[in-house]
Amino acid sequence: MVQADIGNGNGGAEMRPSGSRVRRLLERWRDDRGIWRRGTVLAACAVFIALLMILHAQIPNRIGNLGSLSETFLPWFGVFIPVLIAAALWRRSATALIAVLLPLVVWLNLFGGLLTGKSAASGGDLTVATHNVNADNPDPTGTAKAVAASGADVLALQELPAGQVETYERALADTYKYHSVQGTVGLWSKYPMSGTEPVDIRMGWTRAMRSTVATPDGEVAVYVAHMPSVRVKLHAGFTANQRDNSADELGEAIARESVGKVVLLGDLNGTMNDRSLNAVTSQMRSTQGAAGDGFGFSWPASFPMARIDQIMVKGVEPVSSWTLPRTDSDHLPIAASVSL
Numbered sequence: 001m002v003q004a005d006i007g008n009g010n011g012g013a014e015m016r017p018s019g020s021r022v023r024r025l026l027e028r029w030r031d032d033r034g035i036w037r038r039g040t041v042l043a044a045c046a047v048f049i050a051l052l053m054i055l056h057a058q059i060p061n062r063i064g065n066l067g068s069l070s071e072t073f074l075p076w077f078g079v080f081i082p083v084l085i086a087a088a089l090w091r092r093s094a095t096a097l098i099a100v101l102l103p104l105v106v107w108l109n110l111f112g113g114l115l116t117g118k119s120a121a122s123g124g125d126l127t128v129a130t131h132n133v134n135a136d137n138p139d140p141t142g143t144a145k146a147v148a149a150s151g152a153d154v155l156a157l158q159e160l161p162a163g164q165v166e167t168y169e170r171a172l173a174d175t176y177k178y179h180s181v182q183g184t185v186g187l188w189s190k191y192p193m194s195g196t197e198p199v200d201i202r203m204g205w206t207r208a209m210r211s212t213v214a215t216p217d218g219e220v221a222v223y224v225a226h227m228p229s230v231r232v233k234l235h236a237g238f239t240a241n242q243r244d245n246s247a248d249e250l251g252e253a254i255a256r257e258s259v260g261k262v263v264l265l266g267d268l269n270g271t272m273n274d275r276s277l278n279a280v281t282s283q284m285r286s287t288q289g290a291a292g293d294g295f296g297f298s299w300p301a302s303f304p305m306a307r308i309d310q311i312m313v314k315g316v317e318p319v320s321s322w323t324l325p326r327t328d329s330d331h332l333p334i335a336a337s338v339s340l
Helices: 010-031 040-054 066-072 074-091 094-115 140-148 162-172 241-255 275-281 287-291
Strands: 126-132 154-158 178-182 185-189 193-198 208-215 218-226 231-233 237-239 262-267 309-314 317-323 334-339
Touching: 040 074, 040 094, 066 074, 066 237, 066 275, 074 094, 094 287, 126 140, 126 218, 126 262, 126 309, 140 154, 140 162, 154 218, 154 262, 162 178, 162 185, 178 193, 178 208, 185 193, 185 208, 185 218, 208 241, 218 241, 241 275, 287 309, 287 317, 287 334, 309 317, 309 334
Parallel strands: 126 154, 218 262
Antiparallel strands: 126 334, 154 185, 178 185, 193 208, 208 218, 231 237, 262 309, 317 334
């Protein structure tokens, strides 16, 4: 009979050094008198990042729209936290490790709610979707059919080139009985549409529209918008002034809306954190923030870093929100289910 020497076998021998190494590490840190003096620069960096996140609304926009730029990528400030933790451990600095707790707590307070899924497994009276299809899309038919396959009752498309409108109309005709294209934006619906008209957002051409959709659960005013593009330039900073003016106009139009239930679908070229979109975001809820899974970044499609495509509601309850599979556009399509 073969007997196993559990106490003196290799397994026990392998376990002891590991525990010994941890003990030696803790003893070395305990006996290290410089543990509180080292890492002051790292600690200062941690406090600085925390202050940037806490006081992001105080960063002025007068200089190159720096405030809006920082708010566009605000969730990514969290990337610095594990870097600081690793550096603090490498420097064996208790001061830095404690300081890193500050940006960690701030980040979790701002964005921790997005780490847990809030989408309901089912439910909702209306499914909506929106997609910036990209004017240079090489496969408009495939893109249209892909977003229609999401099961959306109402679908909004932006950046429709005049020469491709008929292609999108043919591709979506079997799924949607009603539709309207105004300028470079369009709305397709399974339910009757009325009161369809362009919305002036100070662009010089039509990039926004509204329509009343008669769903089985009542009328819903649906807005489609494509805000002006923004750029980051060394000599000019974050060039977002035209977008900001358009957002103000769109916000005023929504505020004047007589229908109580409102849905906004579109590419706003800005995030919910961006103060310059306050005319819109102050009176509407983001379906992603209320009922999404994760951050729901939609741009750029190759490596999404920001959610600049939005589904927002007013007088309507979000049930779930999600991103759709990538098409040949540089944006990801997004969808949401709402309760009326």
